[in-house]
Amino acid sequence: MAKPYPYFVSLSEAISLCQITHPIMESEEIPISQGINRVISGEVKAMVNDPPFDNSSMDGFAVIHSDTTSPPTELSIIGSIMAGSPQIHQLLPGQAVRIMTGAPIPEGADSIIPIEDCTVDDDKVTLNKPSKPHFIRKLGENFSIDQTIFSPGATMSPEKIALCAAAGVSTIPVFQKLKIAVISTGDELKPLTDDLGYGQIYESNSYGLAALVEIYGHEATRFPNVIDDLDILRDTLVEASKTHDCIITSGGVSMGDKDFVRILMEQEGDIKFWRVKMRPGSPPLFGLWNHTPIFGLPGNPVSSHVVFRAIVGKWLTSLTKSTDINNKLTHAILSEDIKTQPGFTTFRRVELFIKDDTTYARLKGHQGSGNIAGIAMSDGLTMIEPDELGKKGDTCKIILL
Numbered sequence: 001m002a003k004p005y006p007y008f009v010s011l012s013e014a015i016s017l018c019q020i021t022h023p024i025m026e027s028e029e030i031p032i033s034q035g036i037n038r039v040i041s042g043e044v045k046a047m048v049n050d051p052p053f054d055n056s057s058m059d060g061f062a063v064i065h066s067d068t069t070s071p072p073t074e075l076s077i078i079g080s081i082m083a084g085s086p087q088i089h090q091l092l093p094g095q096a097v098r099i100m101t102g103a104p105i106p107e108g109a110d111s112i113i114p115i116e117d118c119t120v121d122d123d124k125v126t127l128n129k130p131s132k133p134h135f136i137r138k139l140g141e142n143f144s145i146d147q148t149i150f151s152p153g154a155t156m157s158p159e160k161i162a163l164c165a166a167a168g169v170s171t172i173p174v175f176q177k178l179k180i181a182v183i184s185t186g187d188e189l190k191p192l193t194d195d196l197g198y199g200q201i202y203e204s205n206s207y208g209l210a211a212l213v214e215i216y217g218h219e220a221t222r223f224p225n226v227i228d229d230l231d232i233l234r235d236t237l238v239e240a241s242k243t244h245d246c247i248i249t250s251g252g253v254s255m256g257d258k259d260f261v262r263i264l265m266e267q268e269g270d271i272k273f274w275r276v277k278m279r280p281g282s283p284p285l286f287g288l289w290n291h292t293p294i295f296g297l298p299g300n301p302v303s304s305h306v307v308f309r310a311i312v313g314k315w316l317t318s319l320t321k322s323t324d325i326n327n328k329l330t331h332a333i334l335s336e337d338i339k340t341q342p343g344f345t346t347f348r349r350v351e352l353f354i355k356d357d358t359t360y361a362r363l364k365g366h367q368g369s370g371n372i373a374g375i376a377m378s379d380g381l382t383m384i385e386p387d388e389l390g391k392k393g394d395t396c397k398i399i400l401l
């Protein structure tokens, strides 16, 4: 019987069907020390030049280059300048100033000679090579005052946080975190505080999914595991939708009689698609529960991660118009055939290796979608498009993990 919603869609259709809902993304100003993974919501401009003054990139001597072109050259040492020194020296022909990395260049000097190319004798220095102008870091060569260092959509990394500080920027405008509920379902799941009985496993998906939410710059609430019970699940979704901007469930979306996320969404929710042509991870659904976006991810641990990266992450980055820095793509040559299915996008766990300056990918570990150890130890996931065959020697897109 035809479903009243898109059924078994391609991955690209699934990604575009998620666009029917866009929570309003508010902005806030936060200290840069809290900026990791957050997405910039406005222009950020440098408050200072970098460097703010010409300075030395070497420990050595500041000299006049024309003095040094016929080594060895003997010069008189007239002083020393340390990093942070406010003293201004005036250099004349025949003179050298001892200088440390980061110290301001004395007036009159146009080049630096590293200490290792000099012989020092009391207040004389012999230069055994010509000096090097490029050992001077010029005022503003990295960026200049008022220059835009980030535009909306940039995701804060450790390096970008350091750049803010170098630019004198102490707070940044970012999109507010979405509050995302992470709800695991399944009678067999136990919290880490319990001992396992026969037939039981530790609930692990919510930890990985919450960590994924956080690397996308949002806030996850891990709900206590929900047993396979329609009423308890309904109550939990009602509560989550009142207090959260988005819900992510794991488990209970397949064809089974106890797959209550799918059953409840079919009966009382608003499904926008169910099932996606991807391996692993074909069971997911997306829709609205009480107007709140809900992603029903499969329970199999690898599938839940792959579906998050392939669909939920794309939706989150679309809300802030940011590039998906958590799913960095590279290319590698397949060193073996990969099992694919026509029309499906195939995500296999691989490790990368380099041979003769070429990057290759080979399968890593057991490829079962229940094997979280396999994905945890992999370098990446293949992203073999529906029309590709995944044959040995083919160039393949790899999502780096």
Ligand code: AMP
Pocket (backbone or CB within 6 Å): 184, 185, 186, 188, 189, 201, 202, 203, 204, 205, 206, 250, 251, 252, 253, 254, 256, 298, 299, 300, 301, 370
């Ligand atoms: P389901 O999608 O509910 O049919 O579950 C598929 C498989 O994933 C089963 O083997 C479950 O035991 C396992 N599973 C479901 N949810 C979790 C979870 N939160 N943590 C670890 N494994 C899970």
Ligand code: MG
Pocket (backbone or CB within 6 Å): 185, 186, 187, 251, 252, 258, 299
């Ligand atoms: Mg289940």
